[in-house]
Amino acid sequence: MTNKKQDKILDFSLLTRLSFYVKPYKWVFIGVFLAVVLLAALSSAVPYLTQYVVDNNIAKQDAEGFLFFVVIMLGLLLAQTFFQLFFIYYAGWLGQNVVKDIRVKLFNHMLKFKMKYYDNSSVGVLITRAVTDMERIADIFGEGLFMIFRDVLTMIVVSGVMIFMNWKLSLIVFALLPLVLVATRIFQKYMKRAFEEVRTEISNLNSFVQERVTGMKILQLFTREDTEYKKFKTINNRHKKGWLKTVWYNSIFFPIAELSSSITIGLVVWYGGLNAVLDNTVSQGDLIAFIMFIPMLFRPLRQIADKFNTLQMGMVAANRVFKVLDTTSQITDTGTQEVSVFNGNIAFKKVHFSYVEDEEVLKGISFNVKAGETIAIVGATGAGKSTIINLLNRFYEINKGTITIDNIDIKQLTLGSLRAKIAVVLQDVFLFADTILNNITLNNPDITEAQVQQAAKDIGIHEFIMSLPEGYHYNVKERGAMLSSGQRQLISFLRAYVTNPSILVLDEATSSVDSYSEQLIQNATDKITKGRTSIVIAHRLATIKKADKIIVMDAGEIVEEGTHQELLKKQGGYYKNLYEVQFMQTAEV
Missing domain, CATH: 1.20.1560.10 (ABC transporter type 1, transmembrane domain)
Incomplete structure (x- = not known):
């Protein structure tokens, strides 16, 4: 045929x-x-x-x-x-x-x-x-x-x-x-x-x-x-x-x-x-x-x-x-509720998910994040940390369970309304072949250059941008090739900040930056996470220690929860072992 x-x-x-x-x-x-x-x-x-x-x-x-x-x-x-x-x-x-x-x-x-x-x-x-x-x-x-x-x-x-x-x-x-x-x-x-x-x-x-x-x-x-x-x-x-x-x-x-x-x-x-x-x-x-x-x-x-x-x-x-x-591979945007701002209460309830059928990445996880709280998620590679962020933004559909924000199932929210109030800073930063200003605003007419400059001053990176040949109008070329990895990360951080998000997500955002850039980001993190619900997929010790709660994952399951000090007190605990093997080496350096 x-x-x-x-x-x-x-x-x-x-x-x-x-x-x-x-x-x-x-x-x-x-x-x-x-x-x-x-x-x-x-x-x-x-x-x-x-x-x-x-x-x-x-x-x-x-x-x-x-x-x-x-x-x-x-x-x-x-x-x-x-x-x-x-x-x-x-x-x-x-x-x-x-x-x-x-x-x-x-x-x-x-x-x-x-x-x-x-x-x-x-x-x-x-x-x-x-x-x-x-x-x-x-x-x-x-x-x-x-x-x-x-x-x-x-x-x-x-x-x-x-x-x-x-x-x-x-x-x-x-x-x-x-x-x-x-x-x-x-x-x-x-x-x-x-x-x-x-x-x-x-x-x-x-x-x-x-x-x-x-x-x-x-x-x-x-x-x-x-x-x-x-x-x-x-x-x-x-x-x-x-x-x-x-x-x-x-x-x-x-x-x-x-x-x-x-x-x-x-x-x-x-x-x-x-x-x-x-x-x-x-x-x-x-x-x-x-x-x-x-x-x-x-x-x-x-x-x-x-x-x-x-x-x-x-x-x-x-x-x-x-x-x-004819390919029907869109997320079904059947939500009817528009929300201008979130308080930031997040709940995962028995969430199951798999990228490939019958190969679960998340195996019925449940956790809560209170409004204004900063939580860190730690675990080995492949534990399911980044998947949680993808599901929160509805880049993928869950197999079973529910995800709610302020007691509203995210499927009841329009995709635009949901994603507009969640800002994500990824480890692998993507910049377009355009000016720094356009990479920050993504050509959003509601964000002015004055607002961008003020935001940059707030988080301490205005001087770095002004040191470039054309300042905010400097063209970073394809994928930001004219900037270092740390500089690209700072631009990505400012991009998230200017949207004034209700929920902030940092996906190993400081894992590939130099110590100077990391200090700038840490200072900015302290400022913008204050009073704002934040989820940090943790890599650096300083971020984890300041978190209100740490969620420890292994093979798609939550194995431990608690503060930094509480988890260190658990003899033979997963986090304590992870800390001693990995994070103490960082502290010594």
């Missing part, structure tokens, strides 16, 4: 779906359609008039009539040029506007995907869908569908005029058409398969290059250049082979089409010439008109095959884009 579907010349269900995006531009569509009809009608006018002029004006030496028809043909050529210009421009205009609308819808759809979708998806493939595949969809209108319709209509009109003029010569022409039609059908079928392969290899190539460029530092640190070079050569070679298949099919088909056209012209000249000499049943005008008509009949047929390549590439791309659009 899959192969049959792939071998279809036209997927009408897909074209019907695309037509939905054409509706806002229906008058342009109608205009282009009418231009196609007029171009098809005008295409046969010049050869037909040529036949008339040769037989009735040139043969009879009628100079006045000859000049009259020359003027008419000139007018037809000018009209044909005008409608051709209109057709090409507005067909392309329509395609670009349709693609603009689909691309906006796709990006908006992708913005709402669950984190799990991105965990399992290649960034390079998604970029291909949003950029390269979109251009192929535009070609459906600009170079595919309308062009094919124009050529088919031209062939129908030309065939009708030929039969009207001389049915015997027409039979000679039509006798060779089945050969080209069969060749065209076979060509289209194999080209469709070839383009499926090409699109797959382009996605693989984009994904590979994007990941390697992003991770170039790791490749060079571990001297993996030669290995990655060989992998790239393999992927690039598969991409080349995919394209060479299309080149091979083209190199077979187009010479056959040209040869058929040349043979047909030769047969028409031979048969028509004999009849013109022997019994005068074919006129000189007929011969000249048919010599003009044959390329107009065979060339569109060849062009149709070529445009079908474009159309099929566009349809393959559209299928891939619509597959992403």
Whole structure:
């Protein structure tokens, strides 16, 4: 069934779906359609008039009539040029506007995907869908569908005029058409398969290059250049082979089409010439008109095959884009309650969660955080600490249990309302290729530069920012490459602070910073956590010691709870052992 579907010349269900995006531009569509009809009608006018002029004006030496028809043909050529210009421009205009609308819808759809979708998806493939595949969809209108319709209509009109003029010569022409039609059908079928392969290899190539460029530092640190070079050569070679298949099919088909056209012209000249000499049943005008008509009949047929390549590439791309659009991987935002501010009472009640089915990461954990309280969560890697933060923000849906804030189930809150009042500072800071100011405000018009500067002064990092070449307008480049890891962390901390969150989350926010930056963050932490509910996924000793409560996790379960001093008093306790092994070493340093 899959192969049959792939071998279809036209997927009408897909074209019907695309037509939905054409509706806002229906008058342009109608205009282009009418231009196609007029171009098809005008295409046969010049050869037909040529036949008339040769037989009735040139043969009879009628100079006045000859000049009259020359003027008419000139007018037809000018009209044909005008409608051709209109057709090409507005067909392309329509395609670009349709693609603009689909691309906006796709990006908006992708913005709402669950984190799990991105965990399992290649960034390079998604970029291909949003950029390269979109251009192929535009070609459906600009170079595919309308062009094919124009050529088919031209062939129908030309065939009708030929039969009207001389049915015997027409039979000679039509006798060779089945050969080209069969060749065209076979060509289209194999080209469709070839383009499926090409699109797959382009996605693989984009994904590979994007990941390697992003991770170039790791490749060079571990001297993996030669290995990655060989992998790239393999992927690039598969991409080349995919394209060479299309080149091979083209190199077979187009010479056959040209040869058929040349043979047909030769047969028409031979048969028509004999009849013109022997019994005068074919006129000189007929011969000249048919010599003009044959390329107009065979060339569109060849062009149709070529445009079908474009159309099929566009349809393959559209299928891939619509597959992403049809993906239902969004968090269900069915909440109806809007909350302007939280008091900050958080409760996890018997929460179970797994990233992979039947592999639980959290195994029925329960804990409470009182408003204004600072709690620290500690445990070995993989214990489930960061998962708690992800679930609090509803990046993932829990399997069982409930999570409440101020006694409201977070599923009853709108996602925007929930996330707007929770600020998270991650260990791995992501900065955009933009100014420091825009990375802090994320282009939120409600946050002014004056507010950002005041917030920076409050937490003691204003001087650091002003020491940069352009201060708050310094462009940090892609992923914040112009800043150190500690500086990036400070920017991330300020980004969270300016939103004035009800709940603050620090996910190992000081684990990769220098001692100076850590001191700045510790001072800022003391300021902004005061009177505000805070959850700290702990790494540094100072943060843990100041927490109102420490939750100790192991393998998805809470094994201990208490203050720093209370937990140290538990002989053989998990936290005491963790402290002695890890944190006391930090204290000694």
